[in-house]
Amino acid sequence: MSGQASRRDVLGGLLVAFSFAPAALAQTGGGEGSGGPPTVAPDLPGTLAKFPDLDAWIRIAPDGRVTVFTGKVELGTGVKTAMAQLVADELDVAIERVDLITADTSLTPNEGVTAGSQTLEQSGTAVANAAANVRLLLAETAAGRWGVAATSLFTRDGAVLDGQGRRATYAELAASTSLAVRARADVPRKRLAARRLIGRPVPRVDLPAKLTGLPSYVHDMVLPGMVHARVLRGPSSGTRLTPDLAALRRQSGVAKVVQVGRFAAIVGPREWPLEQALRVANRGRWVRDAAVPALPPMPAGLLTMRRESQVIDTRRDDPAARGIRRLSARYDRPYLMHGAIGPSCAVALFEEGRLTVWTHSQGVEPLRQAIAELLAMPVDRIRCVHREGAGCYGHNGADDVAGDVALIARAMPGVPVRLQWSREQEHGWEPLGPAMLAQVDATLDASGRIVDWRHQVWSNTHSTRPTAAGDLLAGSEVVPPFTPTPPKPIPQPNGGGDRNAIPLYRFPNQTIVSHFLPDMPVRVSALRGLGAHLNIFALESFMDELAVAAGRDPVAFRLAHIDDPRAAAVIRRAADRFGWGRYRPASNRGRGFAFARYKNHGAYCAVALDVERIPDEGRLIVHRAVAAVDSGEAVNPDGIRNQVEGGIVQSLSWTAIEAAGHDGARRTDYDWSTYPILRFADAPRSVSVEVIDRPGTPFLGTGECAQGPTAAALGNALAAATGVRSRSMPLAAGSPTPV
Amino acid sequence: MIDLTVNGAAARVDVDPATPLLYVLRDDLHLHAAKFGCGLGQCGACTVLVDDRPVFSCLMPVGAIGTRKVTTVEGLGTAAKPGDVQRAFLHEQAAQCGYCIPGMMTRAEGLLRKTTTPTEYAMRTAMAPSLCRCGTHMRILRAVRRAAVMRGGGVVDAAEPVT
Missing domain, CATH: 3.30.365.10 (Aldehyde oxidase/xanthine dehydrogenase, molybdopterin binding domain)
Structure with missing residues (x-):
């Protein structure tokens, strides 16, 4: 300098x-x-x-x-x-x-x-x-x-x-x-x-x-005189445990049982005895909460559910355009888990009529409102302080555990309480990313251009984030219970289930319909990217299907339909860095490309993948992933690369192997053996991310821009590698789980 | 009373010998690097070294350690003076939320104590018991490769399948 x-x-x-x-x-x-x-x-x-x-x-x-x-x-x-x-x-x-x-x-x-x-x-x-x-x-x-x-x-x-x-x-x-x-x-x-x-x-x-072990997370907090707590719940959302509280009180290491209506927790000075007591409690009887509706078979069941349909975008620029070929396809994804590596945790202290909650919630202010209502306390007597947790990727148990610990702390004035959920509780109770289904129909004209596009998406809400006591698990367990806030769709231009349902491409005629499903048979909420993951998977898979039908190269086909120069630049940069034009396919190995601008007003991201499917095993090897991203002004280009690299790997896991199960009475996945996520053996052999910096322009949100394009690029690469198009996630379903 | 050697120092704790080592490290010795993830030995967030081998401290009863030496991330170096595995992870900025990373680093340390010239396949196999939800896998692998070089070796990209 x-x-x-x-x-x-x-x-x-x-x-x-x-x-x-x-x-x-x-x-x-x-x-x-x-x-x-x-x-x-x-x-x-x-x-x-x-x-x-x-x-x-x-x-x-x-x-x-x-x-x-x-x-x-x-x-x-x-x-x-x-x-x-x-x-x-x-x-x-x-x-x-x-x-x-x-x-x-x-x-x-x-x-x-x-x-x-x-x-x-x-x-x-x-x-x-x-x-x-x-x-x-x-x-x-x-x-x-x-x-x-x-x-x-x-x-x-x-x-x-x-x-x-x-x-x-x-x-x-x-x-x-x-x-x-x-x-x-x-x-x-x-x-x-x-x-x-x-x-x-x-x-x-x-x-x-x-990286050196200094206390950095809410899980690491230690306050003078702090005690530990474990909450008692049935196996999964929609169930209720009836534990033998008298027997629990006799368990060694259990100093206190806190009971507020149907909410119950055990408290003690040490974690391990509480873990053992929790296991005893979990042997108790659980019942299905009758108020929860039955679960139709997914994903087709989404089509049968009560819905509120809305045309969110329509365009008739060229109603006279003549199409000669019409294609249709349906795409779906199952319920997905956030699966934070650290289960949700919170610490609270109730003292002299004031409550402080340390939480890894993504929204301390709305959480404070919800807790105030739960405890019938004035809002100004509650303080919520953020402390980091494990990467949450949306609305997981963070807010619920904070509501839980607030109830426990109020019962123990002057004593700091640390509550950590078990792995099984996190898997069983976190709100899942909603199952979704999209149908796309389009018409090609004689020159191979898209002249009409129709996209419909069926989905529950993508946010039940707490704004009131009834949105917290504890709020439904106290007596009388609080009522959850009725779910509602998130309007465009952000969108919830319909996030990224509107194409950025320039089609002369299009109709985009959002079918909002208000009834939630399974507890759901925001998972990173919301509806963008499935909508971009559908849109960008279908673009490839149309390119094949039109006899066009998929990258050239996209460029022919886009008029946003920054979008075109990102598409070209990813294709160039990947060596799209020089690619030589091999047996069971193919390339796939996809692009999206997150929310149509966030970062632009294009992803190209080189993928091999191992015959007989069905396992996938991602040989190479190349991405280009335009986040506007890049404040920290390595931070952007880290987000996009991570987004690619995370989306490969979601899209290829993940699905959260439910047997109609309760969830079926309670740990990492029943809900596997991607491990090192299946991580790509290489991932490279190119940042296109636009100094002096507005920042464009980046943290969720890669998930959708990666999902579609994987589908497209698999279709190229095998000749068979998979439209239902998980795309590697049917393959044996790697040992 | 149970006697332990943790990061080269003697420690004495008064706990049930069945208590998993993780709770002793975090709650008694206030060493917070090792994290609770699942309590089932499935995610690796709690990984520490016992002698030179990575173990799931959420499963290992403290009474079973005996005279073996326990090493946690605090024993690899400090923020002021990071050890070479930590320097490699810092150099590669190999973390997002960072919750799994102490387990990753102890696992990498265990691998490099065994060999500083693992194959790519051996490296991925050694790291496989640890899960990362942020998708930081590529950076973590780069950091392990860098640490191998810092130890005078290097990861060999042998012509064997990655998986």
Whole structure:
């Protein structure tokens, strides 16, 4: 770095026009759960529009350390690092001097739920612009002291300089600079050439602690006098256990049985005796909860369920277009499990009428509301603090275990309680990703172009995230029970079951229908990507089927139907890096391609796979996966690569081998032997991800962009390798499970 | 009373000998790297080394350890002075949520104590008992390859099937 800052890094540089998200796009958390407070400053970008005062986001301590407050949480996607980069760069301080406080109902802005790949779009945009504002205010303070214009000053490494030897540190200036002011919309972001951290592969700030065993997760919390707890439940959602509580009270290591209506938990000083007591309890009788409807055979049963149908998109640009060939196909996926490696866990302390809950929930604010209702406590007497958990990939048991521990802690004033679910409870009770079915019909004209497209999707809701007590498991167990919030579809442009059902391709005529199924025979909620996984699988599988019917190369066929230049660039880049044109198929081995722009307004991602199916065994070897991604401005390109690499591998597991079973009375999968996920032996031989950086453009959500394209690319590669098209996940079904 | 050697230090705990080692490490010795994942020996989040062999500490009764030396991730290095497996994982940024990674690192350490020149197949087989839900597999394998080189060896991409 040069010792002399350029005058053009000065504050009076170019004004950057901020892009305004349309109100619908600004649904906090992609429409999942509650949306947070209303917009009060529509001229400000990201969540600044809801919390326009700078001190809600950034504070500078007397020692010059910068604290950033975000209502979003680290889920393992690296957003803490990306946000620290944004603030350090925009403010001109060393990243080591930036601390992040994430989602704490007492400290941070209410940014709703961390979901929908929107953390950088919403909170990242807010903190970056807040930092640019703070930098200007500090310079204005220095300008006032020195009697010069702020536009003549520049900043470097936590200080304001006048270029002639005068220097004032942020620590000095902060003492006389109020940040309790509204952000200005016209403060320029740092010009691209002056950025030191944005766009660089800065190492994750949280990994040194996690990789050396320092306490990093809610599971690792230890509070003075803390006791452990285990909750008593039937085998799976929709069942009820009737344990012999008197016998449990006699078990050694059980200090207390907490019973609230039908909710019951055991508490003791040590974990192992509680685990043993839990096993004893689980031998008790369980019954099916009569209120739960019967489960029709899946996935065809989805077609028979009560539905609310809505045309979510229609276009008749060329009603006269003549098709000569009509194709139809149905695609489906089973219920899928989130399957976090660490079962859900929470810690709580009830003291002097106040409750604090440490939780790995993705939405501390709506969780606080739900717990307040559950305990009939004023909301302002409850604090929910985020602590990291194992990667959740959507709504798993995190909120439920927090509701559970809140009930237990209230029964034990002054005693911190740590509750961890068992593996069997996580598998049995987490809300599953919904089973889905899509039917696509399209017509080709004589030149091999698509002239008409119809996509229908049948699905339950993709969010039962808690907004009220009835949405927590404990809420249905207390007496009288609370009623769950009625499920409703998440509207476009984010969409729930219909997420990514609307093609990004340009078809002259199209009709997209969302069949929302309000009755949930199985407990379901948000799984990473929501409906995008199945809809993109259907859309992009069908594009390949149509390409074959039209006698066109699948990549060329896609390019012929797209008019978004960034989409075309991503498709071409992935195809080039894969060597699409040079590919030579071999026996039982083929290539597959797929593309999507997540939610049609997030990141663009294209995936190409080289896949072999081992005859007789049915096992799959993914020889090579190549992806290209355009996330807009790439704050941390290695973070993006990590997300897309992970998304590819995770989606291969979902799509090829996973299916959560139910026998009509209860779930059938309670551990990793009955619900296998991909292991190292079946991981691809190579995965490479190319990031197309678009500096100066808005951040596009990346965390969920690869799942859909990977699923379809796998289906397409298998069809090419074997000549047989699989339209039902899991695609490797029927193959023996690897030992 | 049970006497243990953990990360080179002597420890004495007063617990039921049937208690799985994991609970002793986490709750008595406050070593939090090893994680509870399943309690069934299926996911590997709890993996530690007993002498030089990776074991599921969620299944291993503490009373069965005897004089064998227990090594957890805390014994591989510190944040200020990471060991070479940790440095390899940091270099490759081989983590997303990170919950499974301590088990991955101890398993990799066990492999490299046996051989610093495993084949690709042997490496994947050695890592197979550990699950990752984030899909960080490719980076974890890169980190193990890097650690093998740091130990003076290297993973050999032999012409044998990966699976």
